[in-house]
Amino acid sequence: MNEAIIYTDKYIMISRDELLEKVANQMSNHRFQHVLRVEKKALELARRYHINLEQASIAALVHDYAKERDDGEMINLIKSQDFSKELLEYGNPIWHGIVGAYIIEEELGITDQDILDAVRLHTTGAANMSELSKLIYVADYIEEGRDFPGVDEARRLSEIDLDEAVKFEAYQTLNYLLKRKQRIYPKSIETYNTWVVNN
Amino acid sequence: MNEAIIYTDKYIMISRDELLEKVANQMSNHRFQHVLRVEKKALELARRYHINLEQASIAALVHDYAKERDDGEMINLIKSQDFSKELLEYGNPIWHGIVGAYIIEEELGITDQDILDAVRLHTTGAANMSELSKLIYVADYIEEGRDFPGVDEARRLSEIDLDEAVKFEAYQTLNYLLKRKQRIYPKSIETYNTWVVNN
Numbered sequence: 001m002n003e004a005i006i007y008t009d010k011y012i013m014i015s016r017d018e019l020l021e022k023v024a025n026q027m028s029n030h031r032f033q034h035v036l037r038v039e040k041k042a043l044e045l046a047r048r049y050h051i052n053l054e055q056a057s058i059a060a061l062v063h064d065y066a067k068e069r070d071d072g073e074m075i076n077l078i079k080s081q082d083f084s085k086e087l088l089e090y091g092n093p094i095w096h097g098i099v100g101a102y103i104i105e106e107e108l109g110i111t112d113q114d115i116l117d118a119v120r121l122h123t124t125g126a127a128n129m130s131e132l133s134k135l136i137y138v139a140d141y142i143e144e145g146r147d148f149p150g151v152d153e154a155r156r157l158s159e160i161d162l163d164e165a166v167k168f169e170a171y172q173t174l175n176y177l178l179k180r181k182q183r184i185y186p187k188s189i190e191t192y193n194t195w196v197v198n199n
Numbered sequence: 200m201n202e203a204i205i206y207t208d209k210y211i212m213i214s215r216d217e218l219l220e221k222v223a224n225q226m227s228n229h230r231f232q233h234v235l236r237v238e239k240k241a242l243e244l245a246r247r248y249h250i251n252l253e254q255a256s257i258a259a260l261v262h263d264y265a266k267e268r269d270d271g272e273m274i275n276l277i278k279s280q281d282f283s284k285e286l287l288e289y290g291n292p293i294w295h296g297i298v299g300a301y302i303i304e305e306e307l308g309i310t311d312q313d314i315l316d317a318v319r320l321h322t323t324g325a326a327n328m329s330e331l332s333k334l335i336y337v338a339d340y341i342e343e344g345r346d347f348p349g350v351d352e353a354r355r356l357s358e359i360d361l362d363e364a365v366k367f368e369a370y371q372t373l374n375y376l377l378k379r380k381q382r383i384y385p386k387s388i389e390t391y392n393t394w395v396v397n398n
Contacts, residue, residue, distance in 0.1 A: 089392075175377060181370070183396045186385045193288075197382045 005043070005057040011112045012058055022108065023061050027068045035064055037143035038136075045135050049162055052132070059118040059136050062108065066100030067092065074099050094185050097123045125170050125191035131162070138165045141173075163195075170195045204242070204256040210311045211257055221307065222260050226267045234263055236342035237335070244334050248361055251331070258317040258335050261307065265299030266291065273298050293384050296322045324369050324390035330361070337364045340372075362394075369394045 007016050014022075024032045039060035046056035066074070074095045078087050081102060087095065101120040104110050118136040121129060125137050142155045142165075150172050158165040170191045177184050206215050213221075223231045238259035245255035265273070273294045277286050280301060286294065300319040303309050317335040320328060324336050341354045341364075349371050357364040369390045376383050 171377075171380070178370075178374060178377060178391075181395050181397055183392050184388050186388050189383050189385050189388050192377075193382050196380050198380055 005053050007054055007058070011054055011115060012108060012110055014108075016057065016061075019058070019061055019108070023065060026065055031064060031067060034143065034145060035061060037145050038063060038139050041139040041143045042135055045139055045158060045162065048159070049131065049135065051135055055112065055115055055118075055132050056135060058110065058112075059115045059132060060139060062100075062104050062110065062115070063119050063122050063136055063140060064096065064100075065108075065119075066103045067096040069096070069100075069103070077102065090183065090185060093123060097121065124185050124187040125166065125173075125195070126187065127190045127194035129166070134162050134166050138162065138169060141165075141169045167195045204252050206253055206257070210253055210314060211307060211309055213307075215256065215260075218257070218260055218307070222264060225264055230263060230266060233342065233344060234260060236344050237262060237338050240338040240342045241334055244338055244357060244361065247358070248330065248334065250334055254311065254314055254317075254331050255334055257309065257311075258314045258331060259338060261299075261303050261309065261314070262318050262321050262335055262339060263295065263299075264307075264318075265302045266295040268295070268298075268302070276301065289382065289384060292322060296320065323384050323386040324365065324372075324394070325386065326389045326393035328365070333361050333365050337361065337368060340364075340368045366394045 004016055007014075007019075012019060023035060027035070039057055042056040042060035043053060045051070046053050069092070071092065074092065075088065077083070077099050078085070078095070083099065083102075087098065097120050101116045104119055105116060110116065114130055114132050117130060118133045121133050122136045122140055126133070129137065138154070138158050142151055142158055150168075154165055154168050154172070157168050170188075174184065174188055174192050174196075176182075177188075203215055206213075206218075211218060222234060226234070238256055241255040241259035242252060244250070245252050268291070270291065273291065274287065276282070276298050277284070277294070282298065282301075286297065296319050300315040303318055304315060309315065313329055313331050316329060317332045320332050321335045321339055325332070328336065337353070337357050341350060341357055349367075353364055353367050353371070356367050369387075373383065373387055373391050373395075375381075376387075
């Protein structure tokens with residue numbers, strides 16, 4: 001395990017231990033262990049690519065904060081807040097990032113746009129991503145508990161070039177959804193068109 | 200070859216022979232032969248599924264009318280007319296249907312929305328397609344000159360159930376683009392999400 005990051009109060013007004021407790025309260029232990037592994041990977045990549053460690057730690061710890069929220073609550077938020085109503089055609093796999101960013105701001109008082117964007121985009125990616133967003137997108141995909149065809153290649157790329165890892169993941173993710181005939185969120189196509197297509 | 204359709208003046212004010220001449224003037228002989236095969240297949244399917252033969256013939260003959268238009272002309276039309284400017288990120292494979300429908304209306308005086316929609320959607324499909332749009336989408340894919348993995352299955356499905364053929368084509372088309380890492384038009388994802396995804 002990496003040495004724990006000491007939080008300043010630049011991004012969140014509570015300590016890492018207090019954040020851990022709040023996050024743990026939102027989810028199963030199984031998912032919480034995943035979150036800890038994403039933080040570990042995020043810090044490893046942040047050190048490698050000189051990305052702010054505190055933002056990396058916080059974004060990693062909160063990225064799945066809304067993953068186990070009730071669908072009804074999410075639907076109410078989409079309807080009552082400033083979200084595209086086409087979101088209603090999707091489900092928690094899409095909502096927990098986009099609506100999750102809103103919930104994190106409301107409940108944890110996180111207002112740093114870089115962290116909120118990283119949460120917002122961590123499942124679908126986007127045409128334009130900050131370094132922090134790329135890092136969370138990739139760390140979530142390759143944390144050491146992940147085991148699927150291609151994960152070793154994704155890990156290898158993540159150690160060489162973060163953009164190459166994003167590109168690989170964007171392609172694989174779309175391919176995975178298509179193979180299983182699962183619904184594809186149009187934003188994922190923007191990610192693919194920008195990152196994967198050979199122009 | 201099917202017996203040629205005699206046009207009334209319900210959909211176009213010229214005869215089929217005159218339309219053939221106008222279409223031939225827009226493209227290489229190679230493409231014109233493809234257009235004739237699409238018409239043949241479209242009429243075959245129209246008879247099978249009781250779709251208007253005259254609309255099927257006209258839509259088939261004009262579907263690629265703008266396929267060999269100069270990119271500069273297409274770009275000018277996208278900029279000057281009421282088209283989504285994101286179209287500019289694509290190229291003739293997407294433009295010739297969407298902008299093509301506009302050109303056909305302007306140059307051939309076709310105002311029948313069913314025919315214009317069939318041209319507009321023949322490459323990308325759409326969440327909602329009329330029977331004529333489905334017919335042109337499928338006929339273009341399986342006309343007898345086509346030879347690619349899966350075409351025989353598409354032909355088999357087209358003889359059983361037009362919707363199944365649309366579904367198969369929507370999946371295969373997306374898969375083809377992804378495999379080749381080619382740009383995907385977001386509309387194609389709507390087609391896929393509606394037709395292919397197992398809800």
